[in-house]
Amino acid sequence: MTEQKSLLAVFHDLEPAADAVEQLRRLGIHDDHMSVISGVPVTEPMLGRPHQWTNVPRIAMGGAAIGMAVGIALSFWAPNMYAIRVGGQPFAPVPPAIIVIFEMTMLGMLLSTFLGVFLDSFFPNYRPLHYVPEISDGKFAILVECSSMDETKITDMMKKMGAESVQDAEAQHL
Amino acid sequence: MTQKISRRDMLKLAGLGATTAVLTGCGPASKYVKREPYFSMPEYTYNGESTFYATTCRECAAGCGTVIRTMQGRALKVEGNKNHPLNLGKTCARGQAALEGLYNPDRVTGPLKQGRGNKLSGSAVTWDNAIGTVAEALKNHKPDEIAFLMGLAPDHLFDLASELTGQLGAPAPIRFGALGMFESRATLSRAAEELFGQAAMPFFDLANADVVFSFGANFLETWLSPVAYTRGYSRMRKGKNRRRGYLVQFEARMSQTAAVADEWIPIKPGSEGLVAAAIGKLAAEARGASAGAFKNVDAAAAAKAAGVSLEKLEYLAGLLASAFNPLALAGGAALAQSNGLQTAKSVLALDALLGNIGQPGGVFLSPLAPGQEAYHRPASAQEMGEFVQKINSGAVKVLFIHGVNPAFELPKSFGFIEALKKVETVISFATFPDETALMADYIFPDHHGLESFGYQRVFTGAAESALSGAQPTVTPFHDTRATADVLLAAAAQAGQALPYADEYEFVKSKLRQFVPLSGGFFAAPEINTFMAYFQQYGGWWQTGNALVAPAAANAKLNLAEAEFEEGEFFLVPFVSPTLGEAGANKPWLQEAPDPTTTVMWNTWVEINPETAHELHLENDDIVRIVSAAGEVEAPVYLYPAIRPDTIAIPFGQGHTAYGRYAAGRGVNPADLFGPRVNEAGDLAFAGTKVRVEKAGKYRVLSRLESKIGVYGEGMGEGH
Amino acid sequence: MTTIDLNLVGAKGALVEEAEGKWGMVIDQDICTGCQACVVACAMENNIAFVGEEDSGYGRSMHWIRIERFWEGEYPEVKMTHYQPMLCQQCGKAPCEPVCPAFATVHSQAEKVNLQVYNRCVGTRYCANNCPYQVRSFNWRDYNDDRLDEAIASLKNHFNPDVTVRRRGIMEKCTFCIQRIHKAQDKAKSEGRAVADGEFTTACAQACPADAIVFGRVDDPESLVSQLARQSHGVHHLEELGTLPRVTYLVGGQ
Amino acid sequence: MSEKQQHDHEKHLREEHLMLDPLPRGQMNDMVMESMHTTSWKFWAVFFILSAFVAWGLFYSWGKMILEGLGIAGVNRPSYWGIFLVNTVFWIGISHAGTFISAILRVFKAEFRRPFTRAAELMTTFGLVQAGFSIFMHMGRVWLSYWLFPYPNQRELWPNFHSPLTWDLLAITTYLLSSTMYLFLPLIPDLAMARDKSTGWRKNFYKVLALGFRGTEGEWTHLRHAMNIFAWAIIPVMFSVHTIVSWDFAMATRPGWSSSIFGPYFVIGALHSGMGAVVLVLGVVRGTMKNMKYFIRPEHFDGIGKLMLMISMGWGYFFFNDYLVQWYGGDKWTKQLLHWHEAGPMGWMWFAMLIFNVVIPWAVLWNRKWRSTPWLVGTVGLLINFGMWFERYIIIPISLTINRAPFTWRLYKPGIEIPLSLGTLAFFILLYMAASRLIPLIPVWEVQEGQMAHEFKKFGRETVVTVSELE
Amino acid sequence: MIQKAFKWLMQPLGLAAVLIVALAVFSLVVWGIAQTQKPPEQPVPQFPHQLHVSFGVQCLYCHPGAVRGPSPGLPTVSKCWGCHQQIAKTQTSVKLAPLKAAHDSGTPLQWVPVAQVPDFVQFNHRPHVAAGLNCENCHGDLSKVDIYENPQVMNMGWCLACHKEKSAGNPELYIKLTDCGTCHY
Structure with a gap:
């Protein structure tokens, strides 16, 4: 039984970090056991990383559907709860309903998009996390989970690839 | 009626209302007005159900019948009495607002020793003391040192006062009111007397006329009996089975009556008689008949004097000549001239010439009220002047005032206010703290008209001979007492007891004479039943047409030019049709827009826009109007329908007292009138001429109309 | 209700029948004398607040009925146009109704008049903006609160308990004296009969000394108001807007 | 071109363009943090004056108005709507700039937007807050305003979906919520940065707000997707909001209001005032806050200036459209209304509107040099805001004077609206000032992203700037 | 902190x-x-409704307006006295002292109405009674309580629920009973 360790290597530039990812993979670290943390958004191809799965668009569409349903209910069902005649118009005319449905759809979609970010990213997350504050200064960090046996091997490799520091990552309150 | 009315629980309920306000946003409201529980409920009353009482409107002297809707002892609404021959269920704005008098926050709430202040600051006295005071006054003075001054209405109180003065040997009570003065009643009845040989108030059968020429009579506003004449006008206009009636109004300033007339002829003030005569002559010529009294009239000269073209007069004469039921009537400012009596006679002579005396759509004499032997007109200005002189001479030691406010209604130039200071004891029976009441030694407030018994003679407006009945519709709201009761009690204390226990007994005794009469609206076998019906139906009247068709007249005319004071502009004062002489303390009458100018809550001066332009005056500029007798300041209203040589000011505002809604608002044009009278003794107020000065101040008149939409103000050029 | 399926069509006006009327009014401008009796009678019947000099001059008067008049020509040929009492026209297709977000002004299906439900009103004043006749009045202040004006404590003794007293922030307008309609209908029902023509009338029509205002059932062709409204010189004000007014004005002589 | 010239040219380009003038991220972070922390006594003086103003102008006056009724405002018959609605439309208009800049420019990948998207988005949210205040002030019984929301109740009575005001309420609610979320999403990485750079109470403040953001690939991916959805979806919401605001007027059967062009006319008007406000705010931020001269440069004013010119022309086009249609129709009431606009007592306002909205922008913004002068463009922005406020004032209370019942025409005179309007303005500034102390006004990560994507490239002898698409 | x-x-x-x-x-x-x-608090403390009901006094005896119009009315002193003058206990009972005092001094009893609706609701008892409703349908069983209290919150939802139920199947009645103008004007 080997002890699991987390290593955090900090790189100044993007390219060495990408190379390090490549090297890690060669050392037998699966992509699932490493992650790149950065201060600017970098896309997967830049790092040669597999495609990231995200639910946000689906959640958004689901929210839009719910919003639309609410809009339809408000436009066509609610007015019939207490039928009141105004201005010689039908109880639930279609043209105004389009407006209501549109607004409710958009509201549902945008709200759920926002919620989707929270759900997918586990926000808010105030538990201790592996992190170094330099990341927000534009550095790139690779968080590797490996067995303690591989620790030196990986540390050396990272150093070689140009890591500014490689440290035992300890989860901390951000 | 409720037994006791107290308002001690008002606060508690207001608190409840406040809670509701917080919870719902709608707050203390009509339902939470404490309508007191009954101790013993009258049988015909149910909670939440209205009870209706027939009574007489006391807002002016016309005597319309009203029915008051009440609930839980509160009067809620004035409605017209459909049975009443005078108004047939209709009311005017003033009648509608009577409730705001009844529940006016500024009523005199109890007997006071006022002590001639200029505020209502007297100390309260008990009613026993009050009656004692009146009794002392009656007892300790010689009969001819006692005087009664009363309102216009020929009512039961006037009868009672007459009886009392008769018993004491004191001079008969004097009736006076500004409305009578502005209507020129004395002139009209005098003219009728001279022409028809009978002193009576003429009755003009508007309803059946098809062409009506009105010389200054604003019969739709305040003249004599406005509701009745409006009904007549309406029927004239509808012209059932006949052609639609045609109305031509001759006056210098377009009144409300002129506004609805088909033609308004702005003739020079004072020339009305001449114009009537000229039209008479031309009409007679058109008909090919003899011009009778008018045969010496020079129509061209008359047209010139009046400021209209001869063609116009010929056209109008033709209109009259071809009419089936022509009618000419005169009143108001047209008669308030030095030649006013001649004008009245001239117009009546025109009627005679047209052959409509005693004909449908013509001139009649008003029927006398039941039990009345002769027409008894109120005092003219001349008689009031004489009365003021009598006071000034120190001959009057005790003055009782009821139902009139001479300090406001009588022009200042008569000197009434100064004269009043010479009277030893002035006792006012005013319901409201009006100017005269404040100058009294005592105020012993009478009930409001809706709280009291009585009757009133209908003096004109109805074809039937009618006595309008009054009864309390609610229990008195304040600690007031019927003046009749006070007088009866005081007379008894003074050892001059009249044979009546109280006001109710007095009214009843006066009605007793009608029980055996036939032809009445109702009949009853004995007085108690009669009295019950009298109250139920709101009066007693004979059902048949009782108009008197006078003998055809033989007029002698002496048409003279009107005399005017020195000044630039003719002054045409007119009584505000919404406020009248005593409506200024009712907020809704203040807020009811004037029918012609739509001004609310203020006095204005009407000036022709062109004249104003010459004088560099704009709307809302305050001007000072100066006459020989005095001056007033009021904002300008550029009135498009007034002669350029004339200005007009409404009468009704300018109170210095009379409650929060009236005091300090507007001006009183009566301050401008000199004490000049015409041949019949009526005030020649329309003979006043004035000077207009810019005061350099500015006050925006509250108008309902839009100056932008109606006059194009601010719309730039070309609008 | 049969009209519900029209929702899906949504073609406003194309399929919805012309709104039928029940109560109506005829105002004969030829005999109106502009005397303001109707104005004050309405105020007394409906607990309308007076607003004082300043506010009334600033267009805040609360009259439910106002008498309009204009001028034609120049002196001396100047003429005042016929007095025109202007009150809520109780439109069949009222522009004020659909714009209220809170359903505070709705069309009564039972009485076929425009209702103003005071307790539902939140005071957006959209209805008043959209009223082509400008006959709605807004409670700009707490005119009826006796804590603000002690005079009201006394004056409100004559308030009609059948009519809600409005407070600040609420729109109000002529109701065709619906309290009288209800009272008359209730009375007739309790006596097992229909309401007779002329059995009751609105406060304005009741007061009008010239009988220029006539009120009654317009769905009854025999009623006086229907007969008068059929006359050739009867017009509807701003008829071109398609509001289907229930008040007919008789203009000019016969 | 010589080497020297070449070098100078590049140097010039670098000076001019933020995107070509990269600084290390850490330094930029420090600059932004420093600008947030550096607060002079003047700031606090203004802050407290404004606070007092808000307390009096907004809260005290509003409380008084709620207690006494709308009588203390200037509204009357027929001008039932007054300055409150003018302000509502005005603030919603202001709020449009934020969305326009951050969403439309993001969608169209206009790179110059990067440093000031946040400053603009803050305006959106804070402007909408003021719009909300204004519309609730307008209500006669504001304490019952919850009746306008669709909520189940015992009476089974729902809001009236026939009413444009209900549409408006739904639209504004949607817009307020979504623009606030859209403000917050790109803010998270910056909050994380601020968290890493702060100590004390600020640390806790940012810790909570940053939600535990680290910058993992997953977080960035979700965020990017969400921002993309927002950028696309919020554009139709933004257009719908101001179109619906215009329908509040266009649905009414009134002369001058019932116009089918009102929708786009209002949208373009909103952008007009919004862009004006953005340059004004940028000018103030650049002038008063530390280190901002690096981030906000004349090139930005130049870019916004071009947009303003375009929008101003668009506004002129729609204005003319509206005017022509109304004029040509020849309806007697509309004719009176147009006459009233021009020749009436408020005619000066009508002409001032045209001068501020059209004449001045066209006269100034065509020139690149003038356009790049911050104070000048800021002044034009201020004038446009006056002009657009006048436009709304003319559309609402002045047009309301003229209706189909000439007996009621009456000019509107504002009352307590004046302190209340100034109160909302002060509150807007106050919120903005507070935000400038609490929120990184420059989205540093976006700037860095942009700087990474930009580079010089030589085509033959010419050195040009290229941008590579990173996403 | x-x-x-x-x-x-x-x-x-x-x-x-x-x-x-x-x-x-x-x-x-x-x-x-x-x-x-x-x-x-009522002027006669702990007025025993249940006692009166148990003696067989009909609601309409003391509240007769309910069949005629909007308000049922509260009994007047003379109405109370009509029966109570024949009841010897009235003269001595402490509980009845306020009634006796009111009668002797001729002042009305200020009953405090409990079943009140706000000013903006125009309620009429008559049609409700005419529709066959009994008093207890809305006011609860008065044979169980002393002082009346509302058995339920009298709000619009409660009114409407009954109106809808009673008019189900009759469109004309439904329109009338759910019309805003039936209660609010």
């Missing part, structure tokens, strides 16, 4: 404290609302 407070609040004791405060506020509100629903 705030952080400390927050931390304290997040632990079980803190959560309990939050719960207690919330409960206290909620109870205060409930109590406040309940206060407005309490039967008020």
